[in-house]
Each structure stands twice: as structure tokens, then as C-alpha cells.
Amino acid sequence: MENASELSSSLSFASSSYLSNGSSYHNVFTSSGVEAGTNVTNLELLSLSKLSGSLEKLLVDAQYDYSDVEIVVEGNTVGVHRCILAARSPFFHELFKKGNDSFVKEGKLRYLMSDLVPYGRVGYEAFMVFLNYLYTGTLKPSPSEVSKCVDDICTHDACRPAINYAVELMYASATFQMKELVMLVQRRLLDFVEKALVEDVIPILVTAFHCQLNQLLSHCIRRVEQSDLDSISLEKELPHKVFSDIKSLRHKSRQEIEPCIVEGDPLNDKRIRRIHKALDSDDVELVKLLLVESEITLDDAYALHYAAAYCDPKVVKEVLSLGMADLNLKNPRGYTVLHVAARRKEPSVVVWLLNKGACVSETTLDGQSAVTISRRLTRPKDYNEKTEQGQESNKDRLCIDVLEREMRRNPMAGNMSIPSIVAAEDLYMRLLFFENRVAFARVFFPAEARLAMEIADADSTLEFAGLSASKGSWGNLREVDLNEMPSEQTKRFLSRLEALQKTVLTGRRFFPHCSEVLDKFLADDMPGMPELFLEEGTSEEQRIKKMRYTELKEDVQKAFDKDKAEHKWAGFSPSSSSSSSPKGVVNCKVRKR
Structure with a gap:
């Protein structure tokens, strides 16, 4: 949005109230001279500034929480005051007159933002900036965490997050009938229309249509109509009436340029x-x-x-x-x-x-x-x-x-292909290793592991469950379903092994540091501590297990720190950063060798 000082001067109780009281200012100025007029001006500005600051406490200071209405925005409950919102916004005045008896919690009326703004989205940050304007008369600068992108070389003057934030502020301003704010945000969106990629003009166009902003709508339609966006995309993303208008304008333009132009097949x-x-x-x-x-x-x-x-x-x-x-x-x-x-x-x-x-x-x-x-x-x-x-x-x-x-990434070394003939014991051992490998990945990196398994079609194969039933007994591994031929069982095991290996390969390709931690753990700990995460053993054994689990979490954190340093990430924590217990991996398949 515009710079803070300009917004504060153009949108404040102080400036609007004083300018609207022109006759009073004229009387003071002419009767008492320049000095008296200046003193009164300063006094009114100071008084209105203090009023603005005092009202802001109702929003930002928990000690002044006397709200009687709650509005839920993106899962956040925001307390507001009916008297202020009704006095400032015709929309809220009519809304509160109707009441909301069907949705009352702890004596307070409660509304959902999605119900209040059915045709668009208003995020938490945009709504808080809008509320601050209602309470104080001043418009805060755009919050950088939602109005900029994460590309270091972007100027952020027309990137998609900047557009989306302005769109959210427009939906709030137009829906809640704050005309002066609508005019200001519309100027910003008009600026975006000329600078942004044409794909990013689409949400502005849709907003202008729903909020009935004719000037903004005509600018957007002209930009899209002259662009090379295909009709299929426009038909999918635009309201039918807008798409029909653009289609007609394009047809007319083509006929004006070349009356005999031949349409596509x-x-x-x-x-x-x-x-x-x-x-x-x-x-x-x-x-x-x-x-x-x-x-x-x-x-x-x-x-x-x-x-x-x-x-x-x-x-x-x-x-x-x-x-x-x-x-x-x-x-x-x-x-x-x-x-x-x-x-x-x-x-x-x-x-x-x-x-x-x-x-x-x-x-x-x-x-x-x-x-x-x-x-x-x-x-x-x-x-x-x-x-x-x-x-x-x-x-x-x-x-x-x-x-x-x-x-x-560097090309992956090694070949993980499966030999055509695998001895039974070797097959079981391979299955055991990769089941453990994927199970630990699912505990510490659930979303990443699930993504790798989807790519490998691992969910379409049956989990190798022999060890979970045998609790380490090698004999039960060779138990077979009497209704299943040995060749069919081997084929099923091979299919599972191929899917698990592909899962691990995908993980190593796209999440190398996480994979390195898990590989090292399985290589170093599993042979020597076969029942590390089984809820069995003496108190001393349990203590050792918990200690090693803590060390593993630290290794995971170091891997993510390495990624952050390499890619200049900030504020991102690995899945294992929580203080959960290791019981999530209790059923991992392990055995003594």
C-alpha cells in the first residue's frame, strides 16, 4: 500500500474531522488571529490522536478486553465491540440489529468471516488492519509477512502475495461499506493491473466484479482482453458474464484488425x-x-x-x-x-x-x-x-x-534395482530393513514420507507384517498363507520391496539431509540395539532407549539446520522438534541377528 505517513494523513479522524469542521476553523482564525487558530488546531489534533490511541487499546491490549462480539477469521477468534463497529460501518449496524441468536458462545455473539464475506476471502492480517482503521481512523502499513513473496530479488510491487493482500483488504472494505477505504485500495489495485503478470490480474478482476467496482473492472477486462491468455483458462477462472464480455471484445478486435480473418478449426x-x-x-x-x-x-x-x-x-x-x-x-x-x-x-x-x-x-x-x-x-x-x-x-x-x-542435486550413485532371483532369507532381510527405514521416515517427516510413498505407489502394496506378529521369532517369518502359492507370495514380497526401495530413492533425491540421518541411525543403531523402540526391557534399558531417541531428534534438528544454512531458510522446524515420546515408533519391525 502507500507509505505510512501518507495513509495516516489522508485517512484519520484528526484530518477528516477537522476539515469537515471548516466553519469553526474559519471563525477561530478570523477572530483570534493566526496564533489562536494554530493552537486550536494543534489541540484538536492532539485530542483526536489520543482518542485514536485509546481506542486502539481495545484491540491490542488484553487488559482492555471488553468485547461483546467474536468474529472467527482463519481459525482465530477476534473480539470486537458492537458499538464501535455499528457506528463506523452501515453493514455492521444492520448486522447487529438482526442479532445472531443461533450462534452465541459464553454470552457473546459469534460470526464466521466466511459467512460475512461469501464471495471472497479475508485473511486474519488483512482483517486486523481493517479493524485498526475502524477503531483508530489510521491505516497501518501492509504486514510484510502476507504482502510480500519470498523471492529475494522481487521488488514486491506486483507479486501475487501483494495482490492477494490488497484483494483481501478490498473485500473487507467493500463488504463492510467503508467507502473511503474502498477508494484508496482501488487505486492500489489499479496500479497492480498495469504492473502484474496477466495471470495475477485475474483475482483482481474477480474482486472488482463481486464488489461492483466498475472502473477497476473495466481496466482489468481491457488488460485481459488484450493478453494472450487462452479462452479455456479464462472460462475456468472467470464469472460467466465477465468471460462472455471478454470473448465478445476479442472477437470484435480481431474483426476490426482483419475483417476476413479465419477463425480456428x-x-x-x-x-x-x-x-x-x-x-x-x-x-x-x-x-x-x-x-x-x-x-x-x-x-x-x-x-x-x-x-x-x-x-x-x-x-x-x-x-x-x-x-x-x-x-x-x-x-x-x-x-x-x-x-x-x-x-x-x-x-x-x-x-x-x-x-x-x-x-x-x-x-x-x-x-x-x-x-x-x-x-x-x-x-x-x-x-x-x-x-x-x-x-x-x-x-x-x-x-x-x-x-x-x-x-x-547431484546424480544419484548406486543402483537400487532388484535382482531377478532373491534368496528367501535375503528377501526378508531387505524387506525388514526398508520397512524400518520408511517407518522411521513416516514418524519424523510424515508429509515428506507420504509424498515419497505416493510417488512409489507404496500404498498399493501390502505391508510386510511378518515380524510384527513374530516379535523377533525368525520361524514365523516363513509362515505362509495356505491359500497363497509360494510363488505368489514371493511376487508380492518383491512388489513391496520394489515400492519401498523406490520410496527411499525418492526420499534421498528430494530430502537428502533427512535421509542421511535415517540411514546413519539404521546402520549404527539397529544391529546393536535391536529392540530400541519396543516397550520392553529393564528400567535401565528403557533409559538408554529414551536417551538414544533424544539424540536422534537432535540429529534430525542438525540436518534441518544444515538445510537452513545452505538455502537461507528461516523459521522452519523439523517434524521432530516437538517434545513427543517415542511411542509413535513402537511398532517398528526389528529383530536380532
């Missing part, structure tokens, strides 16, 4: 749309039939680009498995499928593409790589979010992490 367009609709329906088999029936290829339809942008991640995987699409094909805007996936910020799609050979160093027409795209879409708040054990890792951060590692 309607039959081909129809075939491409049918392929996209099949992808929307998650029906890859239908896609295959449509490809056979027509002369259209996956690349002609940019089907993989479309799936990466709009379809379920599993559809992307299925289309990739067809082996019929060029992974590094660029669409008319110069985007590869990996660029599209980076904009979507879905880690599984990114990893599947990389695993199939997508080139991470490819750049768009304006020189952006997939890493740059991902960083310029990510807020510091999300990038630096701490993750405790067992919690989901942030998708924004995980995408950046995976892409950066791929940019820096």
Missing part, C-alpha cells in the same frame, strides 16, 4: 474441449478413446498442462503413465507443465513431473523458472511456518524445497 476446438471435459471427469480411459477417434494428440490439446492446472493430482499421474505427452512442451505462453504445476503449488504433481524427467531449469518467456514462480507465489508467513511432529508440512514450502533440491 471449430471441429478441432470441439475435440480438444471433449478431451478436457474427460479430464475434468477423471476419466483417462475416455481420453484414450478420444485420442484414437480423432487426429488430436495430448500435446495438441495441451492436455497435460490442463490436467496439471485444474484436475485431481491422480489424473496427472495417470496421464503421465500413458507416456504420450512431451513433458517439456511449452504452451503458447511459454509455460511447460512444470511451470503450470508450480503455479498450482501441488507437491505431488511437481514430484511426479520431476520423476518422469521434466526439466527444472526451463524458463518462461520472461525468464522465470519453476522455482522462481513458486517463490513469487509464496508468502513469508507460509514459507516460515513451523511444522510440529505429525502435522502437515506447508505445501508452498514443500514445493519450493523440492524444486530447489532438484536444481542443486
Whole structure:
């Protein structure tokens, strides 16, 4: 937004109240001279400044919590005061007159932000800035943690987080009917329209449509209409009326430039749309039939680009498995499928593409790589979010992490292929090792481990459970289901082993430091301490187990510290940073040799 001093002077109780009282100022000035007029001005400004500061205490100081209404924003409960909101906002005046008897907690009315603003999103930080303006009359600077991206070389004058924050502030200002704030934020959004990537103009356009901001809407429509954004994307992302207007304007412009211009092949367009609709329906088999029936290829339809942008991640995987699409094909805007996936910020799609050979160093027409795209879409708040054990890792951060590692990685040494014939005992030992390896990864790095297992299709294989039933008894390992042929059992074990090995390989590729810690632990500790995490043994043995578990957590922390130092990360904690007990890995499969 604009600089703080300009905003404070243009939007404050002091300036607006005094200027609206022009007659009073004139009387004082003419009757008592310049000095008297100046003194009164200073006194009123000082008084209004103190009033503004006093009212701000109601928001920021817990000692002055006399709120009688709660508004829930992004899981945060914000206490507000009906008298202030009703006096400042016509929207809240009408809302509080109606009441909310169906949702009362501890004597306070409670509202959900998603119900108050049904057509848009208002985040916690934007709402707190809006509230501060309601209470104090001054507009705070944009919070950097949600209005900037994490790309070090970005000027942040039109990156996506800056746009999203302004959009959230506009939804709050327009919905809650603060006209002067709407005018100010609209000026900022108009500035964005000329500077931003055309893809990032779309959320501004949608906001202008829902908030009925005609001037902003016309500017956005003109920018999009003159751009090279394809009609398929516009139809997916814009309200129908807006899309129809842009389509009509484009048709008119083409006719004015060249009256005899020939439109694209309607039959081909129809075939491409049918392929996209099949992808929307998650029906890859239908896609295959449509490809056979027509002369259209996956690349002609940019089907993989479309799936990466709009379809379920599993559809992307299925289309990739067809082996019929060029992974590094660029669409008319110069985007590869990996660029599209980076904009979507879905880690599984990114990893599947990389695993199939997508080139991470490819750049768009304006020189952006997939890493740059991902960083310029990510807020510091999300990038630096701490993750405790067992919690989901942030998708924004995980995408950046995976892409950066791929940019820096060295070719993997060694061959993890499975020999065609594996002796039974060797097979059991390999299964045992990799089950343990993946189990520990799932405890300490749950989201990363699950992602690696998805890539390896490990969930489609049966877990090797022989040891958990035998509690270390080697004899039970060779027990077989009488209804299962030995050859079928061996085939099943081999399938599981292949999936586990691929899981570990994926982990080593994309999460090398974490993998190094786990590899070292299994190599050093498992042979000598076979029942480290089983809840058995003497008190002294239990003490040793807990001590080693603590050491392992410290090793994990060091691995993440190494990553942070290498990549200049901040505020990110490994999953193992919590003070949980080791019981989450009690059932790991271990045995004496």
C-alpha cells in the first residue's frame, strides 16, 4: 500500500474531522488571529490522536478486553465491540440489529468471516488492519509477512502475495461499506493491473466484479482482453458474464484488425474441449478413446498442462503413465507443465513431473523458472511456518524445497534395482530393513514420507507384517498363507520391496539431509540395539532407549539446520522438534541377528 505517513494523513479522524469542521476553523482564525487558530488546531489534533490511541487499546491490549462480539477469521477468534463497529460501518449496524441468536458462545455473539464475506476471502492480517482503521481512523502499513513473496530479488510491487493482500483488504472494505477505504485500495489495485503478470490480474478482476467496482473492472477486462491468455483458462477462472464480455471484445478486435480473418478449426476446438471435459471427469480411459477417434494428440490439446492446472493430482499421474505427452512442451505462453504445476503449488504433481524427467531449469518467456514462480507465489508467513511432529508440512514450502533440491542435486550413485532371483532369507532381510527405514521416515517427516510413498505407489502394496506378529521369532517369518502359492507370495514380497526401495530413492533425491540421518541411525543403531523402540526391557534399558531417541531428534534438528544454512531458510522446524515420546515408533519391525 502507500507509505505510512501518507495513509495516516489522508485517512484519520484528526484530518477528516477537522476539515469537515471548516466553519469553526474559519471563525477561530478570523477572530483570534493566526496564533489562536494554530493552537486550536494543534489541540484538536492532539485530542483526536489520543482518542485514536485509546481506542486502539481495545484491540491490542488484553487488559482492555471488553468485547461483546467474536468474529472467527482463519481459525482465530477476534473480539470486537458492537458499538464501535455499528457506528463506523452501515453493514455492521444492520448486522447487529438482526442479532445472531443461533450462534452465541459464553454470552457473546459469534460470526464466521466466511459467512460475512461469501464471495471472497479475508485473511486474519488483512482483517486486523481493517479493524485498526475502524477503531483508530489510521491505516497501518501492509504486514510484510502476507504482502510480500519470498523471492529475494522481487521488488514486491506486483507479486501475487501483494495482490492477494490488497484483494483481501478490498473485500473487507467493500463488504463492510467503508467507502473511503474502498477508494484508496482501488487505486492500489489499479496500479497492480498495469504492473502484474496477466495471470495475477485475474483475482483482481474477480474482486472488482463481486464488489461492483466498475472502473477497476473495466481496466482489468481491457488488460485481459488484450493478453494472450487462452479462452479455456479464462472460462475456468472467470464469472460467466465477465468471460462472455471478454470473448465478445476479442472477437470484435480481431474483426476490426482483419475483417476476413479465419477463425480456428471449430471441429478441432470441439475435440480438444471433449478431451478436457474427460479430464475434468477423471476419466483417462475416455481420453484414450478420444485420442484414437480423432487426429488430436495430448500435446495438441495441451492436455497435460490442463490436467496439471485444474484436475485431481491422480489424473496427472495417470496421464503421465500413458507416456504420450512431451513433458517439456511449452504452451503458447511459454509455460511447460512444470511451470503450470508450480503455479498450482501441488507437491505431488511437481514430484511426479520431476520423476518422469521434466526439466527444472526451463524458463518462461520472461525468464522465470519453476522455482522462481513458486517463490513469487509464496508468502513469508507460509514459507516460515513451523511444522510440529505429525502435522502437515506447508505445501508452498514443500514445493519450493523440492524444486530447489532438484536444481542443486547431484546424480544419484548406486543402483537400487532388484535382482531377478532373491534368496528367501535375503528377501526378508531387505524387506525388514526398508520397512524400518520408511517407518522411521513416516514418524519424523510424515508429509515428506507420504509424498515419497505416493510417488512409489507404496500404498498399493501390502505391508510386510511378518515380524510384527513374530516379535523377533525368525520361524514365523516363513509362515505362509495356505491359500497363497509360494510363488505368489514371493511376487508380492518383491512388489513391496520394489515400492519401498523406490520410496527411499525418492526420499534421498528430494530430502537428502533427512535421509542421511535415517540411514546413519539404521546402520549404527539397529544391529546393536535391536529392540530400541519396543516397550520392553529393564528400567535401565528403557533409559538408554529414551536417551538414544533424544539424540536422534537432535540429529534430525542438525540436518534441518544444515538445510537452513545452505538455502537461507528461516523459521522452519523439523517434524521432530516437538517434545513427543517415542511411542509413535513402537511398532517398528526389528529383530536380532
